[in-house]
Amino acid sequence: MxxxxxxxxxxxxxxxxxxxxxxxxxxxxxxxxxxxxxxxxxxxxGCDPKKMLIGGTSAADHARRMRGKGVEADVQIDWRDLLEFxxxxxxxxxxxxxxxxxxxxxxxxxxxxxxxxxxxxxxxxxxxxxxxxxxxxxxEPMKLGIPGEEHLIDNEGFLEMESLPRRIVLVGGGYIAAEFSHIAARAGAEVTILQHGERMLKGFDPDLVEWLMEKYDEIGVTLHTNTEVERVEKTGDTFRITTGGEGGSKTFEADLVVHAAGRKxxxxxxxxxxxxxxxxxxxxxxxxxxxxxxxxxxxxxxxxxxxxxxxxxxxxxxxxxxxxxxxxGNHSTPNYDGVPSVAFTLPPLARVGLDEAEAREQGLKFRMQSDRTPGWFSTRQQAESVSGYKVLVEEGSEPGRLRESVKSYAKPTPVTRTARGEGCRRALTDQ
Structure with missing residues (x-):
């Protein structure tokens, strides 16, 4: 029944x-x-457990950035304790x-x-x-369709690791690869990212992503773009990843391989x-x-x-x-205009509205203001090395609000509100 x-x-x-x-x-x-x-x-x-891990790694990272500026302790991540947290x-x-x-x-x-x-x-x-x-x-993680795919762990497996492997390879270049690489590298792992596209985080402005890449270099994350993973083989406790692409055939060895190539x-x-x-x-x-x-x-x-x-x-x-x-009864429809998005790297990368390429594709007339911000208070207070912003304002859309918008970036918390008329679009990394 x-x-x-x-x-x-x-x-x-x-x-x-x-x-x-x-x-x-x-x-x-x-x-x-x-x-x-x-x-x-x-x-x-996903989001919440990831942020719990970021809570620990960001605290350690901040302490390291403050070394020589009043903080002298050598802060390390205890992965098991962080996992229990x-x-x-x-x-x-x-x-x-x-x-x-x-x-x-x-x-x-x-x-x-x-x-x-x-x-x-x-x-x-x-x-x-x-x-x-x-x-x-x-x-769920989408199928990669490669030999040895079963050897990869997904986001759930990463967030439940009982210990941190010494060498980690992440396959993909979106949110998961960007965020997990920052967590793992700051916790002490050697991290390599294999991305089939020409850059990471395709949903964000390429100029700001390029600035963020400086942070990857700083924390020792190795990025290979235009690289296609062809197969993954396991030998004992080690994995061998074979790739192709513009740079020809290459092999990488790792103690863990993470699926970070998208979900559906x-x-x-x-x-x-x-x-x-x-x-x-x-x-x-x-x-x-x-x-x-x-x-x-x-x-x-x-x-x-x-x-x-x-x-x-x-x-x-x-x-x-x-x-x-x-x-x-049917009367309500979704509206996704102006949805903000953040990649929780360290520092974070955020956007809301159209980026420069999207605005140009739509034929919009706009003014753009973009700059690195090493001298801003929030950047210096956090002893951060990478920060900046990019603001697009469509002509005729209350440009007087631009000054208010840019001024608000100096606050130490991420800004996601839209301080604009209908035409103002912006994106930023940190603030």
Missing amino acids: SKTYDVIVIGSGTAATTVAKRVSAAGRSVAVTDFRPYGGTCALR KRGFTDPVPGKKEKSFSESGIATFHGRARFVGPNSVEVEGETLEAKHIVLATGA PDFAALDLEAGGVELQEGKLVLNEYLQSTSNPAVYAAGDTAQMGPPLTPVSNHDGKVVAANLLE
């Missing part, structure tokens, strides 16, 4: 929680299911999350969900039916075909309301929807949109 609900939410992360809590609060019956511990990627396998945050999350769902009157299930009909899924042999089903399953939803286990949910080129076919065009009973949010940037605030935003449409 099946159980029936108004809404079934598959997933338990940010997007799933937002939908489930809002719909339940409106008096609808809701069920949540997840085959992983409750909490989602951000809280358990991280676990002090992550370990309680699943229990707290499930308790929170139960206290909100939301039914909870554990196990992989798969469609068995347009309005029904099966979880561990139990059939659940609903008027609507929300897909909020997050993303894995829909295989959901059996979308049985639910009448259409995919095109690996993406759900959704309308402007985040609703499946082939099965109107199904909605998607967050990384599963792949409509906005893969960021936690975007997942929360999508969840609000889906909840509003479930409760009041």
